[in-house]
Amino acid sequence: MISALALSFAVIYIVHVLLMTSVEGFKPMLLDYPKKVGFFSLSEKTLEKSKVRGAENGDAAEKEQAIVDALRAKEGVKDVTWAQVLQARYQAVIGQWSEEFPLYTSTEEIERYLKHTGAKLVRGRLPEADGEVVIASMVMKNQKLEIGDWFSKDSFGENFRIVGEVESDSMVSAGMPNHYYNCGTYYVIQYNEANGNLGEFFTEMGVEIGAADVIYDLPAHRRHFREDCDELIAGVVNAISAVVMFFVAVTMLIAYVSFLRNRVNEYCLYASIGYRRWEVYGMMMREMFIIFGIGFLIGFALALPSAWLIQTVVLEPAGIVSVIWYPGMIAKLGAIMLLILGLLQIPVLVSIRRIKTIDLVED
Amino acid sequence: MFTIKNLSMIYDMDTDEKMYALKGFDLSLPDRGLIGIIGPSGSGKSTLMYCLSTLKKPTDGSVCYNGTELTMISNAEREQIRRREFGFVFQKHYLVPYMTALDNVMVAAVNNEPATREKAKTFLAALGLGDREIGKRPTKLSGGQCQRASIARAMINDPKVLFADEPTASLDHENAFNVMRILKEYSADRLVLVVTHDRSILGDADRIIEMWDGEISSDGGTV
Numbered sequence: 001m002i003s004a005l006a007l008s009f010a011v012i013y014i015v016h017v018l019l020m021t022s023v024e025g026f027k028p029m030l031l032d033y034p035k036k037v038g039f040f041s042l043s044e045k046t047l048e049k050s051k052v053r054g055a056e057n058g059d060a061a062e063k064e065q066a067i068v069d070a071l072r073a074k075e076g077v078k079d080v081t082w083a084q085v086l087q088a089r090y091q092a093v094i095g096q097w098s099e100e101f102p103l104y105t106s107t108e109e110i111e112r113y114l115k116h117t118g119a120k121l122v123r124g125r126l127p128e129a130d131g132e133v134v135i136a137s138m139v140m141k142n143q144k145l146e147i148g149d150w151f152s153k154d155s156f157g158e159n160f161r162i163v164g165e166v167e168s169d170s171m172v173s174a175g176m177p178n179h180y181y182n183c184g185t186y187y188v189i190q191y192n193e194a195n196g197n198l199g200e201f202f203t204e205m206g207v208e209i210g211a212a213d214v215i216y217d218l219p220a221h222r223r224h225f226r227e228d229c230d231e232l233i234a235g236v237v238n239a240i241s242a243v244v245m246f247f248v249a250v251t252m253l254i255a256y257v258s259f260l261r262n263r264v265n266e267y268c269l270y271a272s273i274g275y276r277r278w279e280v281y282g283m284m285m286r287e288m289f290i291i292f293g294i295g296f297l298i299g300f301a302l303a304l305p306s307a308w309l310i311q312t313v314v315l316e317p318a319g320i321v322s323v324i325w326y327p328g329m330i331a332k333l334g335a336i337m338l339l340i341l342g343l344l345q346i347p348v349l350v351s352i353r354r355i356k357t358i359d360l361v362e363d
Numbered sequence: 364m365f366t367i368k369n370l371s372m373i374y375d376m377d378t379d380e381k382m383y384a385l386k387g388f389d390l391s392l393p394d395r396g397l398i399g400i401i402g403p404s405g406s407g408k409s410t411l412m413y414c415l416s417t418l419k420k421p422t423d424g425s426v427c428y429n430g431t432e433l434t435m436i437s438n439a440e441r442e443q444i445r446r447r448e449f450g451f452v453f454q455k456h457y458l459v460p461y462m463t464a465l466d467n468v469m470v471a472a473v474n475n476e477p478a479t480r481e482k483a484k485t486f487l488a489a490l491g492l493g494d495r496e497i498g499k500r501p502t503k504l505s506g507g508q509c510q511r512a513s514i515a516r517a518m519i520n521d522p523k524v525l526f527a528d529e530p531t532a533s534l535d536h537e538n539a540f541n542v543m544r545i546l547k548e549y550s551a552d553r554l555v556l557v558v559t560h561d562r563s564i565l566g567d568a569d570r571i572i573e574m575w576d577g578e579i580s581s582d583g584g585t586v
Binding site for chain 2: 265266268269270272273274275276357358359362
């Protein structure tokens with residue numbers, strides 16, 4: 001029983017750590033990066049139908065310019081540039097995420113962008129010619145890229161050469177466009193967190209956002225993180241935990257019933273020599289708490305080193321961001337164990353009711 | 364100590380063919396001494412012991428123990444008397460298999476104080492279980508050693524009455540006589556009731572009550 005509890009604890013915890021690599025790995029891209037950089041592209045249709053403040057009667061181009069000017073005038077907005085973008089892909093244990101990064105036309109712009117995002121060149125050099133890119137260390141590691149490799153050859157062909165590696169908290173990459181290949185063009189905005197809600201800004205400006213418009217701002221990324229990552233992973237972890245714990249609960253129930261059956265004579269002795277039923281119940285409960293406590297501790301002692309080993313031997317070399325300490329999950333597993341303990345009250349109470357004294361056994 | 368009046372025990376009360384295990388007799392038992400209750404299988408001797416020890420409630424009659432009518436008290440009071448004033452040696456030793464001999468004795472103790480533990484060791488030593496044996500589990504002990512451990516368990520609370528149901532049934536002659544010798548010594552200042560069908564072990568009994576078909580066929584004799 002102790003080993004069943006301990007193993008279940010360890011298995012669920014390790015599965016949780018593995019699944020959470022998606023959450024931990026996507027966090028920098030989805031929660032940190034959009035605090036500093038946003039992208040948008042408004043369709044001509046949207047611009048034509050919108051009464052943009054300051055260019056109510058202008059054509060689409062005039063309205064777009066009015067929006068860009070208003071953005072540039074905002075405090076905390078450093079730069080708004082019409083630029084091509086590329087996507088840097090990050091693969092977790094389950095799922096992947098691709099995040100846009102800008103392709104500026106000059107090295108100086110890239111320098112300013114890296115400075116704004118807090119990224120530092122740690123190897124190689126900055127892009128100086130068309131099609132050169134610097135890629136975030138974690139993406140390089142994750143995608144097994146080296147300086148001199150073509151960047152995401154599968155997706156972009158032999159068009160973007162990696163010339164440097166940059167390190168930052170938010171997996172920032174940058175580069176210069178290749179004029180033979182265009183992955184899309186957006187306004188790239190370098191802002192502070194307070195300006196991260198572009199949707200709100202557009203509404204203030206009188207823009208009626210439509211389905212054809214693209215806005216990659218902080219709320220959009222947060223929504224993606226919450227819906228496609230955090231809640232999804234939490235759901236999967238909960239489902240796996242529920243299935244495993246269901247089987248553990250059933251196994252424990254069967255094991256405990258058999259355990260109690262093997263001890264009929266013992267309980268019979270206690271009743272015969274004058275133990276009260278509640279005293280026998282107390283003994284059973286004390287024993288159960290010890291079993292569950294030891295199971296919990298062994299599970300904990302198994303789970304953490306195993307998770308650390310997996311992190312060191314498998315995840316880190318694969319460039320997968322992981323965290324092994326989840327106190328919330330430990331508390332949750334503790335609560336599940338208490339639930340199973342509660343379930344085992346059924347056979348305990350039944351056997352307490354059925355305890356016979358030795359005279360009845362020998363009759 | 365015990366005053367029994369018109370004690371009856373009927374099994375299968377709800378059926379037409381009632382089975383009388385005890386057929387309404389009177390009996391009086393003293394405060395001390397070794398008393399043997401003897402009779403063939405089905406004579407009612409074990410039922411009498413169970414009624415005296417509160418494990419069974421008689422169908423009719425009264426069992427008065429030191430002024431307390433045992434048939435009238437609650438289950439809790441019965442359990443309390445069994446725990447504090449009675450000791451039991453059953454036909455099988457009923458030792459808890461995963462506990463050591465010492466822990467098995469302590470199972471019956473009303474407290475877990477070091478002094479009680481020492482007392483348990485003393486009893487076990489007096490019964491021939493040394494330091495090596497008291498740390499062993501029942502599976503590692505012989506039948507005689509297990510039965511002696513169960514006697515120590517019965518003695519741990521210094522009971523006023525010790526009930527022993529066929530205490531030598533699973534023992535060889537030598538062990539059987541050893542157990543009886545211990546019980547005889549123990550009966551010097553308390554009542555020891557030994558239920559058996561083996562007359563030969565009751566050589567030292569102060570009194571022998573013979574039962575036959577739910578009734579006392581003779582009382583007071585010795586071997």
